[in-house]
Amino acid sequence: MTTATGVAFGPSISTDIESEVRRALDSRADRLATLGSAAAHAWDLASRCVLGGKLLRPRLLVGAVDALTGSEQRNAEARGPAVRIAAAIELLHFAFLLHDDVIDRDLMRRGRPNFIALLLEEWEEDDGGSASRLHAARSTATLVGDLLLSTAHQIFFREATPGEAGQRLLEALDQAVLESVSGELTDVALSAGRVRPELAEVVEMSRQKTATYSFELPLRSAAILSGRGPEVEALLGQVGDLLGLAYQLQDDLLSVFGEPDDHGKDPYSDLREGKETAVIAIARRSTAWPLIEPHFGAGDLSAAEGAAVRSLLTESGAENDIRALIVELSVNARDLVFTEPDLLGPDMVMLIDDLIETLDGRRS
Incomplete structure (x- = not known):
């Protein structure tokens, strides 16, 4: 049976999802590295912030696929696409979190500094007033959120048969x-x-x-x-x-x-x-x-x-x-x-x- 402490929400599912999220982020990072240091650095920082959550949404998806497929053969056929779509949903989730933090003017997420706050810490010694830095950090969060949305859509389109x-x-x-x-x-x-x-x-x-x-x-x-x-x-x-x-x-x-x-x-x-x-x-x-x-x-x-x-x-x-x-x-x-x-x-x-x-x- 699938239980909350077993297949559906167990550590093996989380490991598979985290690996796929990292793979998707790294693939995007390789392309951004050729386009400029600002984009590459913002993506790198965001990538470090993505993981560390509860992975509720992607674990629910993969656990549900495991529960619905039943046989080992069907499970194996569905598992790969399920993990990739699950990773896309986690990226979608983080995109919404970035936009939400901009809208709500928040600097904390999951009990620690969020992406915007981490940018501000990096830029503390740079030229420009605090208002200018805050505007730049929020603008960066918005743009990275847009890119995460695009990445999530790309994965869905690739997996859609x-x-x-x-x-x-x-x-x-x-x-x-x-x-x-x-x-x-x-x-x-x-x-x-x-x-x-x-x-x-x-x-x-x-x-x-x-x-x-x-x-x-x-x-x-x-x-x-x-x-x-x-x-x-x-x-x-x-x-x-x-x-x-x-x-x-x-x-x-x-x-x-x-x-x-x-x-x-x-x-x-x-x-x-x-x-x-x-x-x-x-x-x-x-x-x-x-x-x-x-x-x-x-x-x-x-x-x-x-x-x-x-x-x-x-x-x-x-x-x-x-x-x-x-x-x-x-x-x-x-x-x-x-x-x-x-x-x-x-x-x-x-x-x-x-x-x-x-x-x-x-x-x-």
Whole structure:
């Protein structure tokens, strides 16, 4: 059986994916080396930042392919393309992280300096003011993110076989990028006050930003690479949509109520930024909001004030409501899987069940 501690999420999968990511990065580095030192150096620094994450998305894809293929012969045929597409999704993920750090003006990622901050450290002694260096670092992050997006697309196009299956694979990628960018645009509009922060709008923004490329794309890709038809792809896409939204809502909770040592993020950065999350959308409708509002978006929010706001968010019912919604999404995903156990097969059913258990207990 495929379990969360076995085939689907085991170390052998991570090793294969990391090797493929390095190979893709090195191949691009060789071409960039002939085009100029600035591009080559930026790519080298980004390459050192890419690895070190949880590899959730690529491990999900490869684990799902292993669960769906069954026989050793079919598994061997599907494994190579699956690992390469999985590496592409990790590059896509890092591209989105770079763009997100530019948009959110963040200098930390995974509890340590991000790509932008590392550039600033390198350039600290160079000529030019701090504002000029910051602009240059963010511009570099944007351009490297664009190049990573291009690299991910190149891998997908190379692996897409002629015919319907290949077309479905490319369509899954295109939809993931479209929805992720749409979600980010809505997030920007919310922050600028151009869109009303209603709960439904915020939840849909969260779904688009994370669910499509983080869970739906890996699961849809796995179905296609395993030779399964549109029915299996659609079912796994629905499951990925539900679990991806649950994952993003968990992130929103961890950003405010989690332990910084676990998730590596300032617990009050979202509050200081005035980030419109589902937690805030629910709190806006509560009697506690007049007490929260003066501190929401305050760049100089102190730790003591942040702790007070966190307590008010709990008292407003927002924390419990989001936790209940996460449970509901997980239950719905599990119910979907168990309505068609023969269609997916026992290993795939077990993988999704174990994934839900893993997500339910995560702290980072």
